[in-house]
Structure formats: C-alpha cells, structure tokens
Amino acid sequence: xxxSRIIWSLDHERGExxxxxxxxxxxxxxxxxxxxxxxxxxxxxxxxxVEELLKTKKHNIVVLDNLQKGHREAVVGGEFVExxxxxxxxxxxxxAEHSIEAVVHLAADSLVGESVxxxxxxFRNNVTNGLNLLDAMVRHGARYMVFSSTAAVYGEPIETxxxxxxxxxxxxxxxxxxxxxxxxxxxxxxxxxxxYMSLRYFNAAGASPSGAIGEDHRPESHLIPIIIQAALGQxxxxxxxxxxxxxxxxxxIRDYIHVTDLAAAHVLALDALAQGADSNVYNLGNGxxxxxxxxxxxVEKVVGRHINRIxxxxxxxxxxxxxxxxxxxxxxxxWEPKYHDLETIVQTAWDWHRKHPQGxxx
Ligand code: UDP
Numbered sequence: 001x002x003x004s005r006i007i008w009s010l011d012h013e014r015g016e017x018x019x020x021x022x023x024x025x026x027x028x029x030x031x032x033x034x035x036x037x038x039x040x041x042x043x044x045x046x047x048x049x050v051e052e053l054l055k056t057k058k059h060n061i062v063v064l065d066n067l068q069k070g071h072r073e074a075v076v077g078g079e080f081v082e083x084x085x086x087x088x089x090x091x092x093x094x095x096a097e098h099s100i101e102a103v104v105h106l107a108a109d110s111l112v113g114e115s116v117x118x119x120x121x122x123f124r125n126n127v128t129n130g131l132n133l134l135d136a137m138v139r140h141g142a143r144y145m146v147f148s149s150t151a152a153v154y155g156e157p158i159e160t161x162x163x164x165x166x167x168x169x170x171x172x173x174x175x176x177x178x179x180x181x182x183x184x185x186x187x188x189x190x191x192x193x194x195x196y197m198s199l200r201y202f203n204a205a206g207a208s209p210s211g212a213i214g215e216d217h218r219p220e221s222h223l224i225p226i227i228i229q230a231a232l233g234q235x236x237x238x239x240x241x242x243x244x245x246x247x248x249x250x251x252x253i254r255d256y257i258h259v260t261d262l263a264a265a266h267v268l269a270l271d272a273l274a275q276g277a278d279s280n281v282y283n284l285g286n287g288x289x290x291x292x293x294x295x296x297x298x299v300e301k302v303v304g305r306h307i308n309r310i311x312x313x314x315x316x317x318x319x320x321x322x323x324x325x326x327x328x329x330x331x332x333x334x335w336e337p338k339y340h341d342l343e344t345i346v347q348t349a350w351d352w353h354r355k356h357p358q359g360x361x362x
Pocket of ligand 1: 221241
C-alpha cells in the first residue's frame, strides 16, 4: 500500500470514528436533554423561551439575569442565578457547577432610540459582555449557542420582504452591536468550532397563551403595550412617531410576531444544533406588515375602547418598513407560527395586561 493510501485510510478511519462519536453524542443528547444556560431569561422574550424549553421536559435550564430589566416572577422554572455577563468569575462558576453544554443568549440592551443616545452602553453590554460569554463557552467546552439577533441588522431595506442575504447596513448602534456579535460568532465557529444559530427577530409582541407571563418594560417603550396602557387609562394618548414616512398612511410598518412563536423557534434551533446542524442565521417574522395606525386600530377593536392618538416627530434610527421573509427557517427547521394574525397577537397581550395592569407583581 502506498504511503498516501495509508494516510487516506487512517484519516478515513478517524473520520468514521468521529462520525460515530458525534452520532452517539447526538442520540444521547436527544434522549437525555442538555444543560442549557439562558442569559436574559427573566426578560420578555427570554421568559417565553424558558417557558417553551420547560415544555419539552427534556433539558436542564439555568437562567442568568441581572434583573435590571427582567423580572424574577417571569422565570417560570429552571434554576435562577442573579448576575451579570460582566462578571467573568460568576460565568466560570455557572458553567462549571451546571456543566453547561449550550447557551441561549438573550441578555442585551435592545432599544433603538436609547442606542443612538448611548452607543457606549450598547457596545459594552451587547458586544463586550457577549464576548465574555463566548470565552466562557470555549473555556468550559460548551458547544453551541442560539443568539437573539434583530431585524435592525438590515437597516433601511432595499427589498421587502427582507431575506437573510439582504445587505446588512444598520442605521443605529443597537443593530450594529448585534451585527458585530454575529460576525464574532462566525469567527469563533471557524476558530473554535463553536456553532450558533442567530435568530433575527422582527417585532416580538403578545403574551403567553398560558397567561403566566407577558410584556413588562419599565418604562414601557414598545408600541402594543403603550397602546394598551392608553386603553387602560394609564396614559392619556399614544404618540405616533412620524407620519411622513413613504408608506401608504405615512407611519412606520413593522412585522409583528407572537412571542411564543418566537420562543418556539429557539427550541427548534437548539434541537438542530444538538443534532449537528451547521451555524446559520434565520429571520423570524410573519411576513405581513402593519402600520402604527393599523396597530392602534387593531387594539381599539380588540379592547373595544377609543384610544387617543397624537402625531409626533420621527424617532431617530427608525427605518420606514421592516417585513421579514421567514422562508428559510420554515424550510430548514420546520418552524410554523401558530399565532400569526395580528388580532390574536393583540388579544393575548390584552388578556395579560388586563389581568396584570401594573405588570409583574400586580
Ligand atoms: N412607535 C410609535 N409610538 C410609540 C412607540 C412606538 O409610533 O409610542 C412606533 C415606532 O416608531 C416603530 C413601531 O411603533 O415604528 C414599533 O416600535 P417598537 O418600539 O414597538 O419596536 P421596534 O420597531 O423599535 O423594535
């Protein structure tokens, strides 16, 4: 046998063995579940991700959240650790004590307007602290991550609906911070084999149909809960941020996706990674756009009350239209939204806010 054939057969044998062990590990993971760290698991999307992960009755969940914006009551199960991603000693402790194998990373700042005023905060929390997390994963041998990304990575769309290969030119530091982190993850995959799936959320909305958790930001800045607060008499009116956009009614158009559908996509992404899937990015939206005026009309319909609206200035950093194509995640991971119509989304939000008029702790 020539030396090159001997080398080939040794490589081939190693390859077969590697395949066998990978398959063995995957089957074991599917049967036994995985030790998963959810950062930001006390936040709006994070708490719904934890709820969906618990439904699988398969994984061991550890939630890490600094509770600056999250709520302890929003964490409906798993083990809770209060702490910050800036604390690398704490990260080492959590990874070691819980033998963390996979991460869902949602801990981040996520307000467009604030990011324009305080870019330092966004780059520090979303990029530097995220790097601490990736480094802890490498140190402790955790193998994959599902990352909470955003439609803000695209900036002003050139084509709608937006596909994942659309040019990425964020118009604000929030979108930039998330895009930087996606690039960092791609480099960590190449260098350290740390696989990831980045989920680019469009507008998360609604509340869990279980009634246990919902949206509670303090102060509230998101459109649907703000309109509901107006409906509940907690504010006098809703201000429409900009009425001179190049859209049919002059107001911004967004793609609202139910938070439970969004959360379910994280579970699918984790399962795919456990089964050896390669790194990828996926959009998550419903593919239908609604203007700010249309959303206010829908809340009026669901709630059955008149809502005062006033027309204000544009909010810096807001693109006119953001509507997703989510064909890739549907085709590749079999994601299917269950609560895709705006009326159902608003209804679940209203059900939660009506029962929790002051949010968590009401
Ligand atoms: N918006 C608005 N008034 C508000 C809050 C939001 O007109 O009080 C608009 C905002 O400019 C955007 C849309 O509603 O076009 C959705 O904003 P939100 O903050 O809910 O989500 P974002 O699109 O920033 O992720």
